[in-house]
Amino acid sequence: MLELHDLTKTYRTGDRALSAVSLSVPRGQLVGLIGPSGAGKSTLIRCINRLVEPTSGRVLLGGRELTGLGARELRAQRRRIGMIFQEYALVERLSVMENVLSGRLGYVGFWTSFTRRFPPEDIRRAYRLLDRVGLMDHADKRADALSGGQRQRVGIARALAQEPELLLVDEPTASLDPRTSRQIMRLLVEICTEVGLPAIVNIHDVPLAQQFMQRIIGLRAGRVVFDGTPAQLTESVLTEIYGAEDWTAMRKGHEEEEGAEADALRRLAGLPA
Numbered sequence: 001m002l003e004l005h006d007l008t009k010t011y012r013t014g015d016r017a018l019s020a021v022s023l024s025v026p027r028g029q030l031v032g033l034i035g036p037s038g039a040g041k042s043t044l045i046r047c048i049n050r051l052v053e054p055t056s057g058r059v060l061l062g063g064r065e066l067t068g069l070g071a072r073e074l075r076a077q078r079r080r081i082g083m084i085f086q087e088y089a090l091v092e093r094l095s096v097m098e099n100v101l102s103g104r105l106g107y108v109g110f111w112t113s114f115t116r117r118f119p120p121e122d123i124r125r126a127y128r129l130l131d132r133v134g135l136m137d138h139a140d141k142r143a144d145a146l147s148g149g150q151r152q153r154v155g156i157a158r159a160l161a162q163e164p165e166l167l168l169v170d171e172p173t174a175s176l177d178p179r180t181s182r183q184i185m186r187l188l189v190e191i192c193t194e195v196g197l198p199a200i201v202n203i204h205d206v207p208l209a210q211q212f213m214q215r216i217i218g219l220r221a222g223r224v225v226f227d228g229t230p231a232q233l234t235e236s237v238l239t240e241i242y243g244a245e246d247w248t249a250m251r252k253g254h255e256e257e258e259g260a261e262a263d264a265l266r267r268l269a270g271l272p273a
């Protein structure tokens, strides 16, 4: 269980990115974080593992407080939180396998990481994960030889290699096409559900969040303005989160995208568009 109590962040520039955010996420729950640009979604995700230092408030994971820990203890506790990034954050010149194993770096000593001699159990786990994300045949390829969707699969396997208690996922599909985005979301949801892993997913695509998330939290100007199920996310709630103008533009963009995808599929099937 993750608990946030009155989490507040004011950047040095004076920008108040989060205002007293309180929420809890139980085991196994998938939470989509939505909201307009600048609402504080990335800041919230990064305050949880203290990549961004909260100004005040508390973060507890499994009853253990992460806020206030010293650097050494924080490093140890960060292993409990896996992170998946929009731009994958892979080491491009390393192999897929080495990238997945790098998820274990928080556990092994300096020499193991320096010589890259990981324990056999770590290697077995990495193979299992590569198989799970559908990349078994690509284990020895360099990361820079993969497509965007495949890279994100490596990102997922690496985060899971950490055996985390929580996943923080920052715009996992922002660099992917709509079809690959859905495949990646489906994979994430399946894996989290299989192992009861809770996840907070910063997701700018509202229909994708509605399709895959169990719970949706809407942020606006650093405050939680919605917390409910995808079905409760009505037009009026979306207008409250995004403002009328932005929400209409977003919906229009999505309809055009869906139309173009349907046209392309029809053309492929030899039907008139």
Ligand SMILES: Nc1ncnc2c1ncn2[C@@H]1O[C@H](COP(=O)(O)OP(=O)(O)OP(=O)(O)O)[C@@H](O)[C@H]1O
Pocket (backbone or CB within 6 Å): 011, 012, 013, 015, 016, 017, 035, 036, 037, 038, 039, 040, 041, 042, 043, 044, 204
């Ligand atoms: N490093 C920083 N220094 C100063 N202000 C920042 C910094 N990072 C973010 N902010 C400000 O904090 C607020 C929240 O930003 P954040 O990136 O968390 O929003 P977001 O909802 O993730 O936006 P987007 O969807 O565009 O990524 C914004 O006003 C932003 O300008």
